[in-house]
Amino acid sequence: MNVAQQRLTTARRGARAGLEARLIGPGRLLLYAIALIAATLFMLPFLWTVGSSLKTSVEIRQFPPAMFPAVLRFQNYADIWHVVPLGTFFWNSAQVTLLAMVGQVCSATLVAYGFSRFRFPFRDTLFLLVISTILLPREVVLIPTFLIFKFLGWLDTLRPLIVPSFFGGGAFYIFLLRQFFLALPRELDEAAKIDGANSLQILLRILLPLARPALATTAIFSFLGHWNDFLEPLIYLNSPQNFTVALGLRYFQTLPNEAQEPREQLLMAASLVVTAPILIIFFAAQRYFVQGIVMSGIKG
Amino acid sequence: MATTPTQSVITRRRWLTPARREAFEGLLYISPWILGFLIFAAGPMIASLALSFTQYNILKPPTFIGLENYSVVFARDRLFYQSLTRTAYYAVAIVTVGVTGSLLLAVLLNQKLRGTVAFRTMFFVPSLTPIVASALLWGWIFHPELGLLNNGLALVGIKGPGWLTTTEWAIPSLVIMALWGGLGGGRMIIFLAGLQGVPQELYEAAAIDGAGVWARFRNVTLPMITPTIFFNLVLGIIGSFSVFTVAYVATQGGPARATYFYVYHIFNRGFADSDMGYASALAWVFFAILLFFTAVQFHLQRYWVYYESEERQ
Numbered sequence: 001m002n003v004a005q006q007r008l009t010t011a012r013r014g015a016r017a018g019l020e021a022r023l024i025g026p027g028r029l030l031l032y033a034i035a036l037i038a039a040t041l042f043m044l045p046f047l048w049t050v051g052s053s054l055k056t057s058v059e060i061r062q063f064p065p066a067m068f069p070a071v072l073r074f075q076n077y078a079d080i081w082h083v084v085p086l087g088t089f090f091w092n093s094a095q096v097t098l099l100a101m102v103g104q105v106c107s108a109t110l111v112a113y114g115f116s117r118f119r120f121p122f123r124d125t126l127f128l129l130v131i132s133t134i135l136l137p138r139e140v141v142l143i144p145t146f147l148i149f150k151f152l153g154w155l156d157t158l159r160p161l162i163v164p165s166f167f168g169g170g171a172f173y174i175f176l177l178r179q180f181f182l183a184l185p186r187e188l189d190e191a192a193k194i195d196g197a198n199s200l201q202i203l204l205r206i207l208l209p210l211a212r213p214a215l216a217t218t219a220i221f222s223f224l225g226h227w228n229d230f231l232e233p234l235i236y237l238n239s240p241q242n243f244t245v246a247l248g249l250r251y252f253q254t255l256p257n258e259a260q261e262p263r264e265q266l267l268m269a270a271s272l273v274v275t276a277p278i279l280i281i282f283f284a285a286q287r288y289f290v291q292g293i294v295m296s297g298i299k300g
Numbered sequence: 301m302a303t304t305p306t307q308s309v310i311t312r313r314r315w316l317t318p319a320r321r322e323a324f325e326g327l328l329y330i331s332p333w334i335l336g337f338l339i340f341a342a343g344p345m346i347a348s349l350a351l352s353f354t355q356y357n358i359l360k361p362p363t364f365i366g367l368e369n370y371s372v373v374f375a376r377d378r379l380f381y382q383s384l385t386r387t388a389y390y391a392v393a394i395v396t397v398g399v400t401g402s403l404l405l406a407v408l409l410n411q412k413l414r415g416t417v418a419f420r421t422m423f424f425v426p427s428l429t430p431i432v433a434s435a436l437l438w439g440w441i442f443h444p445e446l447g448l449l450n451n452g453l454a455l456v457g458i459k460g461p462g463w464l465t466t467t468e469w470a471i472p473s474l475v476i477m478a479l480w481g482g483l484g485g486g487r488m489i490i491f492l493a494g495l496q497g498v499p500q501e502l503y504e505a506a507a508i509d510g511a512g513v514w515a516r517f518r519n520v521t522l523p524m525i526t527p528t529i530f531f532n533l534v535l536g537i538i539g540s541f542s543v544f545t546v547a548y549v550a551t552q553g554g555p556a557r558a559t560y561f562y563v564y565h566i567f568n569r570g571f572a573d574s575d576m577g578y579a580s581a582l583a584w585v586f587f588a589i590l591l592f593f594t595a596v597q598f599h600l601q602r603y604w605v606y607y608e609s610e611e612r613q
Contacts, residue, residue: 046426120324
């Protein structure tokens with residue numbers, strides 16, 4: 001190494017030391033304080049909700065309110081299933097979410113495979129069109145889509161919430177899976193082709209097993225999206241026995257309260273119960289969540 | 301038969317070239333999307349444009365009324381302007397505070413503190429809450445007498461306002477609610493990924509030149525993550541203009557239409573009043589506005605967004 005290079009290396013080492021000296025010090029403590037305050041602010045609403053969900057109908061209206069009641073009334077979590085048909089709501093949501101998830105994963109995989117492994121006229125223009133639909137707000141197509149389902153006689157059924165997922169599966173997931181397929185070497189395809197595999201077999205036997213992370217991410221986000229959806233169930237579903245959990249919560253909120261007994265504590269319990277499946281999935285599959293969001297943020 | 305079997309096979313093979321076969325297969329694989337695009341995107345868009353020139357209440361066939369819906373929208377519908385301004389107020393607030401806040405949280409998480417994963421989880425989990433559940437939960441937090449917020453403020457001697465029950469604080473309350481679910485969510489994770497993509501050598505070079513923390517942030521970090529900021533801005537604006545569910549569940553558009561957002565107006569006119577023609581016109585105006593903003597942003601990006609692949613000096 002000549003003198004200039006030696007000086008640069010020394011300077012680099014010094015700079016890195018300077019950067020790392022920041023690991024301890026008052027600035028660092030401040031960062032920890034901010035992080036703790038932020039974490040508290042984010043978690044406090046949950047704590048409050050949990051506490052409220054365990055109160056009796058008398059305690060819930062107590063002033064000043066306590067964070068947690070003296071006696072934890074877990075009975076609330078049993079009661080909510082009787083006050084409204086929460087079990088039915090869960091079953092409806094499960095059907096919609098699982099079927100739509102299957103639809104989206106299968107559909108997006110096929111479409112992404114087509115865009116990533118085949119050449120055909122207008123391919124890139126069409127893909128640009130796919131991307132542009134991500135920017136299309138649902139509200140613009142809401143009314144005609146509603147009319148389509150009305151004329152099909154599918155209103156007040158779960159079908160409008162499930163069927164569209166089988167047609168392309170959502171631009172976002174197509175993008176994600178295509179990125180993933182593009183990164184898999186074509187030699188794998190070619191080797192299989194030499195062995196006599198057709199395109200579908202290549203997809204199913206070679207590419208899919210390697211694409212598990214992307215598929216898991218698609219499945220998870222599809223689940224999340226459908227479980228939490230409110231607007232579409234709102235316009236398609238009329239009878240309470242067909243409601244999904246999101247709509248069911250709202251239904252619970254607006255249920256006439258003949259006994260005039262306070263029920264905020266039940267609403268809080270129901271809110272948590274409805275959120276629970278997502279939290280469970282999150283904690284079970286955390287890295288797929290982060291991975292999926294990261295993959296989506298990297299522009300293709 | 302006149303043609304020998306060999307001849308017909310040769311003819312077929314000449315026509316179905318490998319390239320043609322590949323094209324057919326490719327199109328076959330993307331056919332679900334093509335169908336879906338026609339049935340659920342392009343078709344409805346054209347249909348809703350056509351509907352916007354009619355009066356249609358489902359019971360009777362649509363009647364053509366030309367531009368009358370649009371003239372009502374722009375000249376006679378006060379709710380159009382009111383809902384638009386309410387939505388713009390909400391959108392500006394949530395996008396500015398939200399994007400900045402998510403970026404700051406991401407920077408915080410990028411500092412390699414102990415327990416970063418735990419912090420990240422605690423920031424992220426609120427974003428998983430269904431909007432309806434979040435609206436109910438926050439409705440209870442915002443309760444003027446019994447809620448967490450006002451009682452917490454009372455502990456430090458502040459008398460909190462009526463939040464969702466007042467016209468001045470209704471939208472800010474919804475903004476707070478949305479920030480809880482939005483600051484630590486996907487947007488923050490995307491920023492985090494963007495931050496981690498900034499090459500260390502740039503920071504080292506800046507440190508050699510004597511740049512302090514803030515200077516490094518302003519001259520290295522910010523420019524390098526402008527693509528991520530752009531991405532979050534575009535999606536953020538589109539998403540925030542579509543606000544509806546929170547208002548429907550938490551405030552029903554009130555009090556006194558304080559939270560009567562644009563999509564609420566579309567929903568009301570289309571599904572409550574069954575005036576589908578008018579609602580379609582509103583929807584198309586909505587689309588045009590969003591398209592305009594998105595186009596402007598895409599056009600402006602050359603002035604402030606830095607893409608690594610372009611810089612060649």
